[in-house]
Amino acid sequence: MKKSVAILFAFIISQFHAQQGAYYQQSAKYKMDIDVNAEKFTYEGKQTLDYKNNSPDELNVVYFHLYWNAFKPNSMMDQRVAGQGKNGDSRLQKDGVSRLASIPKDQEGAQNIHWIKQNGKILKFEIQETVMKVYLAEPIKPNSSTTFTLEWDAVIPQQIRRSGRNNREGVDMTMTQWYPKIAEYDYDGWATFDYIGREFHAPFSDFDVTIKINKEYVIGAGGILENPSEVKGYDANAKIKADKNKATWKWSAKNILDFAWAADKDYIVKSFDVPQGPKVFLVYQNNDKTKVWEEAQPYITKYYQLMNSHFGKYVYPTYSFIQGGDGGMEYGMCTMILGEANDIEGLMGLMAHEGAHSWYQQILATNEPMRPWMDE
Template sequence: MKKSVAILFAFIISQFHAQQGPYYQQSAKYKMDIDVNAEKFTYEGKQTLDYKNNSPDELNVVYFHLYWNAFKPGSMMDQRVASQGKNGDSRLQKDGISRLASIPKDQEGTQNIHWIRQNGKTLKFEVQETVMKVYLAEPIKPNASTTFTLEWDAVIPQQIRRSGRNNREGIDMTMTQWYPKIAEYDYDGWATFDYIGREFHAPFSDFDVTIKINKDYVIGAGGILENPMEIKGYDANAKIKADKNKATWKWTAKNILDFAWAADKDYIVKSFDVPEGPKVFLVYQNNDKTKVWEEAQPYITKYYQLMNAHFGKYVYPTYSFIQGGDGGMEYGMCTMILGEAKNIEGLMGLMAHEGAHSWYQQMLATNEPMRPWMDEGFTSYAEGYVMNQLFPPAQKLPNPFFNSINAYRNFVKKGIEEPAVWLGDHHDNGTSYTYASYVKGELYLVELGYIMGEQNLAETLKQYYDQWAMKHPSDRDFLHIAQKVSGMDLKWFQNYWINTTKTIDYGIKDIKYDAKSTTITLINNGQVPMPIDFSIMTSDKKIVNYQIPMNMTHTWKTKDAYGEFKTMPYWSWTQKEYTITVPYTKSQLSMVGIDISQRLADVNPDDNFIEVK
């Protein structure tokens, strides 16, 4: 390297580290007044937004999300669905054709911004479909605050994805990502991804929301209802205060990412308190298809107790499970889910997943569009962990994630896997996105538990919560804790598992029996190196475990929840084969095998065990 180039390179690196500086996060306070015309599915909105710039950067522009502008023919979402055809999200299409293309004009999602002001000064703005760029009258300096005011009106779109009117279960209004929402600003810059149908990101904010709507409607929302005595459905003795046949609902919420609500004339509201947990609200239509909601209370109570104990305490005072949306989607202090369910296990599976997003999306608020595998994957891991205890399988499985590992193996065979590192909306195949984000993200934690031991994984998750709850962590922050807890170098694993589609494939190549011992030759047929748990079962059914470390970790696992291990010499990641000799003869053995716990996401497990006869 030439000296001048080396000096320039050193300067660039020094600037990178200088800019990183101490952690910061922006904050916002919304006050909104909403007047709903239920007959026309429209509303008028007024918003005051107090915004604090806690970054070291001076801001000359700000950005807002206008998500509903995606729900119309010709939008970017429509174009993306059309280009993907049957490879895309099945909920956005019918017979491979985009459902957005046929939205009637009067049901298109629309957010018309009348004006926006900064400290009373009218601002110039540009609407770039689902993103609004606002040019400031005065810069927001570091550690300074400013106040935005704006007015807008909106058309509630035909229900296509998550938001909208008249969903397929008959919910009148699902009001999610429904207001002009300021974008997150952090070290990566403004989080201004166009909305194509997947994930969201936002600063932690406080909300004070007043909603006027026909008095026949009941609202479920993520927040605290400040006037329950005036509201139908929330208090048996409520005296409804109506203004021209409209009731006024006053909601507040603190330190959440977004405020969501739904409204329907047929909603009922039930509530109960979880010991040392939140007050839970169930908001749903009471009919034959939603009967299982009546069985949910004891399961939800145990759910929160398990989540609090293993993943960190739920910090908000309430949580609402609301029938609405087109499947399940998480928001601040609530979720919108389909209400119809055949049995309590099916309903709780949905509630367990969406509820777990309160940890891995809300309290630990990673950037979902950039790292959906952290959001959906960690949530899926928590769901699997809890559901295994709420509904123990009739046939005992080797581990709670056995079915997810098998699903991953079967998917890999299709040859359409895409790396988990890809941005959420930029996956080419809908099923590939699901496996990259949900399944590989879940198995990221399962494989870490296998590599460093379940006790170290549990401690990592605990410290992750303790250090990063109510902040915006990244994968680098999580990996830092995992390496510190385990004492292992784990960067190689994250690179293989998240950034590539390379697979794990170990097997037993050969076995030789001698007079006093048995020698087994193992082979690595895959592209991802791993440490290996190797076990033998004696003829009298005793199990002896051996840990064959992989050299890149530099520290070895000696025990975990699945047993203690005798440590063997390490297996270099460049080495194709490995031999292990155990002090047992053929007559003393009944089985030898790789990964008796079956946590290793080996794509070809058929050659992992040999029964000794």
């Protein structure tokens, strides 16, 4: 009987794999140039995206996520929160009323696409709130690549959920889900989820990101800072290079799901190396409410050693814990967490939970909107 069950199970698994075909992952390479107007909480962006179709399918359209378009009254996110009543997420509502409903007009999130091209040819596109559908000039055949270029401008939204300006701890900018991001294409088809508050799904990508911002700001990000001697915060002997009062930050990252960053004038940066582990950066506002961050190094070191021994080595060279956002949320090579804590136990509990997502979601790239149980 046991042998029959085993044979049946093996047959079912083989049929499942036969239907899906050979395993594949799409891949992307982003090059972005960003110019931030910190006084107005806006920025202008240019993007070049090299996209590789490793699937067996010919693609005639592609989709991009424009997450910040959710942060305005009457959006799908607003309607979802309003429908939850007083039992909803307290970060998104006050006294049972959606916070999105009262966002001032000049603080509504926006990602305004000026144009998009494929291999130099202008493309037609349609936007439905947080999803942009792009009609291709030429199909992307299996195992072939194409290049998209686009320009856009954006308004950094009032901080409601994860992203935004002026979070409740006074961090100026939490820049997550902040750029036009190509959707994942896999066995389930295009992952074109409207952004109503859940999490994310994306192809592994390389990032080359240049950010121009007022020279008084310090940036924390998930990636490698290529010019620490030219900007504030990372090198005690830095000589800040500025043009029209703006410093230029150069970041890179390879084979991650998303590039996230945050900026504040009051950030300090502390770093240390974990033996057989990553270089860890702590980026936070230095004040009486964040004193426990000074105690974190030995606990974080032990944490990475424990995770590496039980779940496999952390595969990236750096990791940043950044004060920002509205609670805790993981991204490639970093996490955004609220930084004010009464004790090291509370701070480390949050750091450990979000840091563990580096294994369970960020390395495995599970589909969080469809299968949140796989990483939470």
